[in-house]
Amino acid sequence: ANRARLLISCPDQPGIVAAIAQFLYQRGANIVQMDQYSAPPDVGLFFTRVEFDLPSMLQRLPELERAFVPVADAFQMEWRLAPACVPKRAAIFVSKEDHCLLELLWQWQTGDLFMDLAMVISNHPDARETVESLGVPFYHVPVDRDRKPQAEAKQLALLAGQVDVVILARYMQILSPEFVGRFPNRIINIHHSFLPAFVGRNPYGRAYNRGVKLIGATAHYVTDELDEGPIIEQDVHRVDHRATVADLKRIGRHVERVVLARAVKWHLEDRILIHDNKTIVFA
Amino acid sequence: ANRARLLISCPDQPGIVAAIAQFLYQRGANIVQMDQYSAPPDVGLFFTRVEFDLPSMLQRLPELERAFVPVADAFQMEWRLAPACVPKRAAIFVSKEDHCLLELLWQWQTGDLFMDLAMVISNHPDARETVESLGVPFYHVPVDRDRKPQAEAKQLALLAGQVDVVILARYMQILSPEFVGRFPNRIINIHHSFLPAFVGRNPYGRAYNRGVKLIGATAHYVTDELDEGPIIEQDVHRVDHRATVADLKRIGRHVERVVLARAVKWHLEDRILIHDNKTIVFA
Amino acid sequence: ANRARLLISCPDQPGIVAAIAQFLYQRGANIVQMDQYSAPPDVGLFFTRVEFDLPSMLQRLPELERAFVPVADAFQMEWRLAPACVPKRAAIFVSKEDHCLLELLWQWQTGDLFMDLAMVISNHPDARETVESLGVPFYHVPVDRDRKPQAEAKQLALLAGQVDVVILARYMQILSPEFVGRFPNRIINIHHSFLPAFVGRNPYGRAYNRGVKLIGATAHYVTDELDEGPIIEQDVHRVDHRATVADLKRIGRHVERVVLARAVKWHLEDRILIHDNKTIVFA
Amino acid sequence: ANRARLLISCPDQPGIVAAIAQFLYQRGANIVQMDQYSAPPDVGLFFTRVEFDLPSMLQRLPELERAFVPVADAFQMEWRLAPACVPKRAAIFVSKEDHCLLELLWQWQTGDLFMDLAMVISNHPDARETVESLGVPFYHVPVDRDRKPQAEAKQLALLAGQVDVVILARYMQILSPEFVGRFPNRIINIHHSFLPAFVGRNPYGRAYNRGVKLIGATAHYVTDELDEGPIIEQDVHRVDHRATVADLKRIGRHVERVVLARAVKWHLEDRILIHDNKTIVFA
Structure with missing residues (x-):
């Protein structure tokens, strides 16, 4: 204390x-x-x-x-x-794939991640039971293609004054500059590739086509430039010619969840400084 | 035998x-x-x-x-x-930086790389003494910007009928399609980045600017598409915010030499098949 | 099929x-x-x-x-x-620490581990709710120091004819030769060190005292010789002087769960042959 | 400066x-x-x-x-x-296997290792030409089983007042407590295993027999307790069932030389403090 x-x-x-x-x-x-x-x-x-x-x-x-x-x-x-004794208040955003969410929940419960988990917000209802069973509020905010601003408004209303950091745990919607501007250097995303390789959509499919021998993931702060924010942490896992796209995704899930969890832990422990689109991580 | x-x-x-x-x-x-x-x-x-x-x-x-x-x-x-008992005949191409050359020479001498080292060709004279002291022929073939075809003609004359595989050990000149066509799937290059990240020039400088947390290298077969040939092997090394561009290059040298040597070893032992711009490596 | x-x-x-x-x-x-x-x-x-x-x-x-x-x-x-289409029937044994259990449950639910999870047996009641909420039978079999044979008899009765493989997911009791003899090469254990370093009790404490720079875990088949059975898989994670014993345990948990899950996956997919206290793993 | x-x-x-x-x-x-x-x-x-x-x-x-x-x-x-501008004076001790010596020489020549290489001492004459061709004095000091004290006396005479650090680059003779006492915390050894696994002789043979899945090396300061001195650095490389003892040695050579070079670099840059048989490495 x-x-x-x-x-x-x-x-x-x-x-x-x-x-x-x-x-x-x-x-x-x-x-x-x-x-x-x-x-x-x-x-x-x-x-x-x-x-x-x-x-x-x-x-x-x-x-x-x-x-x-x-x-x-x-x-x-x-x-x-x-x-150090006051936990940061966090919101987790998630879409369908829940491996990053589950990892964060697990590390939060074991005490590895010291945070006040204020809420989980998803554009799908799937994770409700898991989240609520742990006593964490879950909000289903659907994101229709032509009603994105309304969805973001709803999200921002939920977050207002409640959270210090937003964690995108495989949240597959692009946030608007307005949203990002509300949480400067306080939105952490996990990208399912070793950035800057395979910026953008479908990185595992493209990794498969390119025949890479390592699969990676990147945790970074979100800025207005898609996939261009300051990199916090990266890691890779070895793959070979036998791996199908499905295998790459499976292996990738493991890399993603540990990379995101590490980045979140460093953020929660105030180990990250930012300068000029780069991070200084005192890990 | x-x-x-x-x-x-x-x-x-x-x-x-x-x-x-x-x-x-x-x-x-x-x-x-x-x-x-x-x-x-x-x-x-x-x-x-x-x-x-x-x-x-x-x-x-x-x-x-x-x-x-x-x-x-x-x-x-x-x-x-x-x-298995007949060594492949190899030529090594090198420019100024000699760490990959030295690694190949070292592994060749210890017997880790089983090959008949027919010659080393360089556009700089620096490595002559090292190479010749091991009894390997060294040819200095300068490459002037406006006399590239002549240089390649000289190189091809030296190689003609003498080599089964060409190893580009940090050879900083781009080979013409004609040259590449003479050695299909038999030219191995080391690229100083984790491809497809930082394709092209100055990868370490760009890695520094992007603030990546891992530095990599890629060994690949050379095709007409620059940096786009089938990937044989890749590896990475962890770096942090303290690393300058010079540090990245220094660390990168270690990754480059081991990645190239591994790829060469697999090629020499007939462990690599190619299909559709991808390698099957039976390592 | x-x-x-x-x-x-x-x-x-x-x-x-x-x-x-x-x-x-x-x-x-x-x-x-x-x-x-x-x-x-x-x-x-x-x-x-x-x-x-x-x-x-x-x-x-x-x-x-x-x-x-x-x-x-x-x-x-x-x-x-x-x-390949008939899942092996598995039982998981666990004591207090549940990270390996949770990883196996998670990978089982995502389909990464293709098995018929017959039951979870524990000498502590703590995991009951987690396990039963997934529809898996949970049996609490306390193991008193002076009534071990009775506990094993109860366990064997539960397992009889029901399981093909027993997974010790941080089960902290030593099994008798009789028990082990009932499941030859079909009991997989996770040991919280890079065997053969730190055989036996309290490996993290001893790793701390020795000042090692890497923390490891080992999945192996259980034989009558404690910690001496055929090694299936090992991995390590880098640590430094700052790590306390608690840190080593926390980092170790992550290594343990992935190493165990990998070994279990290989066993379930019939990728492991054993000869002379060593495994041949066709991974 | x-x-x-x-x-x-x-x-x-x-x-x-x-x-x-x-x-x-x-x-x-x-x-x-x-x-x-x-x-x-x-x-x-x-x-x-x-x-x-x-x-x-x-x-x-x-x-x-x-x-x-x-x-x-x-x-x-x-x-x-x-x-920082005054290089430490170093002596390298080596026996037959020269991979660690060559790595140190190479990194010294590229400037990665900033040291004044005072001499190389070996109980075999093999490395003389390599060493002397770089302008470094080479001393062949044979070590007969029954004349060890005389050999050490000769070594100490060569070192007297000339060196700040002694690097055992696969030097296969055990130094006496008297010798060690002359260079407290200033003798660096590379052990060809992931200590404390396989302390002592023939670690690769024993690793082969145990069927480990990772091969390691350990750089440590030498104390009177064989293989028990403060660990500076460790690393491992993955192996599988196909690896023979010869393969383990070959792979091990690569791990050994990079681990030793890293430890030496940290020592030369004054990055290591010692307390209670453990190192604090400010890398």
Whole structure:
């Protein structure tokens, strides 16, 4: 209950670590994990994630944030301070295929994913029973081709003020720029290919046709550019000539669910910073 | 000295295995390794690789080949019979970067790659000493932008009748369709990306810009379509945000050399069949 | 419904493939997948797995088996003929940790694991609701330290005539030689280490103390020698100095469940032959 | 030329990062990479590696070290300050098998391994030409079973004052405690198995007999306990039932050389701290 995380990006210059460490030390905090990355000189940016313990942290958080403002201003920091004990509120979007949803539910129940699962939203009713049996609200929001804005409006109404992160667990509808703009760098998608290979539709069919020897998946933040957002995590699995498209999909399901779960875990633990369409992951 | 390999592709139908096995058994051969793959019904093809021992095989090879013709004709087989004890004759093409060349030389010397290394051809003189110190002929054939046909003519003259397979070990010149046509499915290239991601030039720079989390390499047969030939082998290595373009290249070098060496080994051991721009690899 | 698998091991000699292929061809079967392995001369054994299609296979199976006896006898074969369309009947044993159980249930429901799940037996009552909600019988058989024989008797009574394979999905009780003898090469266990490293109890704690950089799991057939049975499959996951014992267990859970599921899948598809405490896996 | 690394381990307490960062900032240093790890409370130790740029670092190093003493004393630090531009002096020990030696030579020549290769010592004369052709001194020190102390004395005389790290690149002789004591935590060995599996002699033969599905290698620091020193790096490669002992050795060679090279690289870049027979690797 005393642990918090401070995430910072700012122009690189001498003295940043000293200023941060000094600030925390003076307030009685003990740093338990510090990760830092300085981008190459042509980028000239400094990134850090500091995990620290501070007695009565939750009560002192507002004061801490106020006190940090002058430090942050001096170094032109973008920053946030996140208590480790307060779970982020998440919504999962899913379509028909439920392997990613099931994995997230499983890891949430075992405690591997520390989040407050606010709701599951689907354009199909199939997952209702599974989801509700765990005490999680399930909303069926059908998405008709010509009534997409109405569907999104309904989704946004459900989400409003309720969630910190949206997880697209094989949700097969493209979100509008308006929707995406409401959750900047807070929508995580799983793409069923090793991006940028097989951008777009039917990646397994195209992987089959190309005769690739590895099948992959990519978790990324969603931006307005389809399949072009910052990549969080990728992994692959070996396949051979015997694999049919159905086999590729089956093997792919396993890669997808672990890659998505890893990305979500890092997001929930405030391990990801973003710069210039790339992620810095302090895993 | 008694081992040979029979490689076959033909339309699928009952009785193929029986015919092949019967043929070999009647001649006193013992099958030591048989691999087989039937493509899905919509393709309807049968592929096999049979490794067998036969006393006095080398002397009996011509007779064996003659005798197999009626069997092959009955099943419309494409086939070849290759003695395991006769090394394939190989030429390595290389430009400036020598890590793939060195790996091939090393595996050739340890006996991991069983081949008759006929020559190394390069558009740069740098590798001469290394190559010649191993007793392998080295030819420096510069490739000027406006005298490419002349360079290729010189290369083809060197290769004529001397080699069974051409290995492009980071050879940075594009071969003409005429050149490629002289060695159908017998030119192996290493591409420094996980194809089809980053087709073309400067893959590591583009991988860096895209922020991928895995770096890959692809060994493939060369066809007239640049980077589009049948993929033989691929592998990847994990990278993170700290990796600069130079780091990606360094890590990539390791992936490239092992992927190329694996593909070459499979080719030399007659483990690869090709169909429809895809490889069947009986590894 | 017409597909079957023929699995054979026998002393190596010329003519085996011919005899098998001839036999199948004469009965109108079409070989769709043939895998073969000849052990080195000092072992001198031949192993094969032939997958074939035969019209009305199920009805003709008894006749086929009878007809094969003379062939089998001529080559001293150990063999079995298994219809691909008849699922094996499986029982899952589990203790407290349910990640392997959940993975098997999930893969069973998606159809990745083709089996008839006859029952789940546990020495703890915890998994009852999950199991029964899927329509699978659940039996709670407590195992007291001084009443183990009675517990095993109860288990064996439940299994009698009902199952072809027993899957120990993190079942933390040691089975007696009598129990094991009832299911030779048909009990699959998942061991939470990369065997033979950390044989026995508390592998993650010992892995932590030893400071290993990879965490593994091993699926193996159970024999009377604890943790010494034939290894079916192994895999590992990278860890670093930051990982606590709890982290190792969490990461290990993921390795364990995929390794066990892969081994079970291969067993269900008759892809595994055993010789001399080793498996031949035609994956 | 301005870059240095500060490595520290000490009892954990608040204020350490602040003190270090303050110290560096006051002297005009800019932190470019900071890695930190706090062991769990029951261990209670703090580890860090700080890479920083400081104008005229080399000249100012002695002054810097003097000035740091009071800081170090206040926190009971074990520490060292290492200029990044000064290569460590290395000796490679090798026996007959040269794949690890060749890999190290290759990576040294490409600049991947930044070291001053002082000498290669072998109990066999085979590698002389390869080594000397690169301008590296080669010493043949035969090791007779009954004259081991004399051989070690000769080796130590060659090494005396000349090397910072000794790399055992498949050196098949056991070093005496006296020898090991001369280079505490500065002798790196490659063991041809995934330790602690197959400790001791003939690991590939034993791996073959056990029927493992993955072959591994382990780089570790040498201590008086054979094969028990702190593990630096491990990796594995998949094998199947077809692999003979010779195949395992061949595949193993590839794993060994990359694992050893990675460990050496981390050592040369001061990325490794040791505590309680375990390594902290800031890779």
